[in-house]
Amino acid sequence: METKIDFTLNGQQVSVTTDPLRRLLDVIREDFGLTGTKEGCGEGECGACSVLKDGKIITTCMVPIGAVGGSDIVTIDGLKETEQGKTIIEAFADGGAVQCGFCIPGMVMAAEDLLRSNPHPSEDEIRKGISGNICRCTGYDLIVESIALASERGDGLW
Amino acid sequence: MVSTYIPKTLEEALIIRKETGARPLSGGTDLMVQYRRGIGVTPKFPWPIMIVSNLKELIGINETPDGSLCIGSATTSSEIAASPLVPWHVREASSRMGAISLRNLATIGGNIGNASPKGDLPATLILLDASVVLASVEGERTVLLDDFIYGAKKTLLQDDEIITKIIIPKPARPFTYRWYRKIGTRRANAITKLSLSAAITIDEKGVITDFRASSGAAGPKIARNKALEATLIGKNVEDIPSLLPSFLADYDKIISPHAMPEYRRTSTKRMLEYFLTEVSKRPSGEIIE
Known part of the structure; x- marks a missing residue:
């Protein structure tokens, strides 16, 4: 049907x-x-x-x-065309957040969702914001740092 | 392919339910996973389905004239966790379910209808004497949630009924102390291994006027026993330490864990002992951590 x-x-x-x-x-x-x-x-x-x-x-x-x-x-294919999406993706690349890359589209979406409600999150808030996303390569630290970098570089965007 | 319906109004949904027996699917967080068939494959259900997540009649949180709270069955965990109208225990449980992306989908009606002994919301709703409103083309009936869920995955829902609302009555007096603990394997996205919700009300003279505890995942259904709770009511809060050993021995009899019984019995009693011991010291905060 x-x-x-x-x-x-x-x-x-x-x-x-x-x-x-x-x-x-x-x-x-x-x-x-x-x-x-x-x-x-x-x-x-x-x-x-x-x-x-x-x-x-x-x-x-x-x-x-x-x-x-x-x-x-x-x-993610829509978000990557926006200023916010580009800022997060570039911060992930510059911050070394990506290893195999499979989780990254979801991580970027989670980062966008977090920054929309909280443009300047603390480390703990970032970890909570990506708590529904699993990465088996990085151990998360560089992803967390890269989201903080995106927040800093994108000041005023969200 | 089974028949799938997308009703636009509750009235339409009730007719479909009556005529086809289609089962309501709301957030999909239980059903879509339970009946999944693998990567890139559409889930297959053994019965007709109707998608009810967008029915406006089932969404929203509001206070009724008598002070009770009414939550629509398709209201999500995120909406519940964010509403200041919702009692603390239910907000706590909502905010600890799964992760953000799941809480944006999962609904209170689904959590009740799924009737898992591990369900996070029923444990706190049963503590608060909540009822469910069940609608059919014939009309509505209201059933106490503790009666509605009568076993693991077993409810009193009839083939022509839909859960439409959850009613939480206001306690006679505000609770003096509250407790909620969920034990899972990790902080996010964990299914509850064990939970305990509790509340106590103490009057000016130190007399216990209300005491409740409900225990999740410690048996085929959420465990709550009003007769046992009543044994502490009327007692002075200072006498709790002397009453505890026999109370805990009796509490042990009302839980019936199916797996890891030793662990579940011990941990449940330790949580209760901790809560009751803390409140007997009359701390200043309302929430026992």
């Missing part, structure tokens, strides 16, 4: 006609080719598939596309 679902994706009005139980993650990757959003655990634990839905961070592996009608979705 396919259903037509309209929503906003990275600022564009889009429409898909599909099984409403398909995961938002799969629609983003397969139907729109936005493969920056990654599938890690598939059960909401790792944060690799994070996007912003109506301005709030969510894990797309747990959301059926049928729940997305009328929503505003921003993925």
Whole structure:
């Protein structure tokens, strides 16, 4: 039973006609080719598939596309075109936050979500802000430092 | 592919529920994971589904004229954790569920309907004598949450009903001291291994007028025993240390852990002992850390 679902994706009005139980993650990757959003655990634990839905961070592996009608979705492929996204990504590169890179799209989304509500977070607040994102390479310290660097460089952006 | 419905109003949802038996899916944080089939594959459910997360009638937090709090079943943990109207125990439990991205999806109605003994919100809601409002095309009924969840994954929900609201009554007097502890493997994204919620009210003379404790993940359902709680009511708070040994021995009988029983029994009693011992010293803060 396919259903037509309209929503906003990275600022564009889009429409898909599909099984409403398909995961938002799969629609983003397969139907729109936005493969920056990654599938890690598939059960909401790792944060690799994070996007912003109506301005709030969510894990797309747990959301059926049928729940997305009328929503505003921003993925890493949309965020990277914005000043805020560029600032975070450059800080991650300069700060050495990236090793294998698989968790990074989710980490950048979590950083954006955090900085929107708290533009100058403390180290503890940064660690809480990325507590839903798992990285198996870095040990987190350089990611935390890079988010602090993004906050400093992007002063006034959020 | 099973039938999937996306009702636009509660009225429509109740008709679909009656006619097809479709089960409500809200945040998806339990169901989408429970019925997942692997990387890049759409979950498959054994029954029809209706997506209720966007039903406005089910979202929101407000006070009723009698001072009770009414929370819509599709209200998320994030919204609950951020609302100053919500009692402290429920805010605490909400703010410690999963991580931010999960709390932005997970709903109170889903946490109740899933009826896991590890569910974080039912443990605190049962402490506060909360009820659930169940709606069907025939009308509404209200059931005490402690009765509604009668076993692990077992509720009194009928095939034509939907959980629409959660009602939390206001205690007769504000609690003097409150306690909530969740034990999990890590600070974020941890499923509860054990939890204890407790509250006590003490009058000017030091007499206990209200005492409650509810124990999560220590048996097939959240454990709360009003008869046992009542044994402390009317006693002076200073007498707690002498009453504790027999109280804890009796509390041991109301919990029935399915796994690691030794650990769960010992830790539950130690949390209770700590809370009650601390309050007998009459500390200045309301929250026992």
